[in-house]
Amino acid sequence: MTAQAYGNDATQRRDRADQESSARADAIARLAARRDDLRAQLRSLSDDESESGRPRFSNHLAEDAQDQQQRQGAAVVRQMLINDLRQVEHALERSEREQYGICEDCGHDIPPRRLVVIPDATLCVSCQAQREARRSAH
């Protein structure tokens, strides 16, 4: 009787560990998909740029201004995609070293719930807050 109860307990514990590791595998799979998606978006952005290889100087100042604005908008989007991609690749690199889900700063486990929402998180909530506070102090 006691042995069986103990057995059930161990099974439950293993199930929970399985759930956590499959949640982790799931998050890593989503990250890999996101990386491919970001790379594809960046590729299509640079295709757009090479297509608009028309003369840069025209006699219409208004058109030039609009053109420049579009160019700047694209540059901002591009930079955002690059930043995202860097972070996603960084999280994936950590997963290859079996460090996925471990906070880079304090070494504690990042709560699985946080990883579900932000699969590319490499910091726990409090270390992330500290970094942001440091960044905004500048």
Ligand SMILES: [Zn+2]
């Ligand atoms: Zn931390």
